[in-house]
Amino acid sequence: MFALDYALWFDFLLPGLDRLGIPMPLGGTSNHFRTQALRAIHGWDPYNVTEDADIGIRLSQMGFRVRTLDSTTYEEAVTQLGVWLGQRSRWMKGYIQTWLVHMRKPRALLHNAGAHGFAGFQLFVGGTPLAALLNPLLWLLFCVSLVIYGPAALTAGGGGVALCGLILGNALFTYLMMLGVLRRGWLSLAPFGLCAPLYWLLISVAAYRGVFELLYKPWHWQKTDHGLSRITPPNQIMQAGS
């Protein structure tokens, strides 16, 4: 699932943002900067736990263009749920921090990023934690209405529409995860994309943990232990889909 997640993010979504000219929340795996640009934006924000995402947005705000390179940096996937939750909760907390920081002056953001950049920022930086936070609530709401009203909940009062929305939302996420592997030809991983709704629920757990940490430990950095998994040589990774 980690590979599917990364493939979708780095092979589809980030190049898409690049192509559309939307401010790009950078990932921390491999970034290359001009020193001059870093100095111009006064470096990293040491209080933001996703400083890479924040710096991508700030570079765009300062008029620099962030692009993606046709290159791959492999990263070790976390192998334990607890470690994964810690890492993901930090990402969620950082995205919320980044959104809050840049939305202090929404007019300036709108002016600097343009309407499409502003909308892209809301969708990708604000929308990512928001969707993760709303997802279990919508499931809960649906399940409770099903318990109270029975099958009639599916048809009465727009229940069918709500169900379709819930299913289509999860289906879209599942489909995107499955499509993510196409560019690298890792098709053998595609069926695992069917687990995306469960993965999304885990992301929601991480999002709530991130919100809790933002309130009570805003600058705490959930360190991710690396070097725990068996190392896979790059040539075997390349052949994983064949």
Place this chain on the structure above:
Amino acid sequence: MIWLRLLLVMPAILAMAIGGSLYPLWFALALYVLTSTGAEFLKRRDARSVIGLSGALGAVQVFTPLGGFLVAGVLPALAGFPRNRTTLGLYAVLLFVPVLIAALLLFVSSAQISPAAMVNVNWQPSVHLDALKIPVLEFPVRMALDVAVAIPFLPLLFLADRAQRKWPATLGGVLLGASLIATYLGSVLDSWTLFGGYAAIIAVSFAPPRQTHEMARDA
């Protein structure tokens, strides 16, 4: 290319105008979209072509839900796959949308939900389905239109030509042609007759593209 596409469906538009029925146009569009997206998928196999073909299969599913279910169950045996995890993955990605749409349609019909009523659209199935029936025409006119309407079938020839494994391509062509003509001559409500068409498109699509001279030289 847009003019070529218009030319492909132009006879169907004429048939629609002459016969006062939407069916020839729907039939031609279904043929064209299925075969052209199948050919694109065979050529590129990237995300865009996968979305195109699975979207086309999903869209036609609205008319042929049962056919889609049959394909999902029978296709692996028909085409001799999955033989490995890669093919299984491709199969899963390609059929995800059609199966999802079929499941949604099944739910909507079993729960007796009317999407049109929910969005307050005056859509009366009986009236619209009547418009999809085949026009009653005199023999020579009808025969000419039948031939003309099937012109969008031509992209399948390119599709089969690009396939390396000839047997699924041939089988696909025969199945697609036979089932679509049967559907055209029958009633649109006999929806599962498009089953062969589904199977054909996907079977042909799974055949690996022919290795070109340039590719062989590079290798």
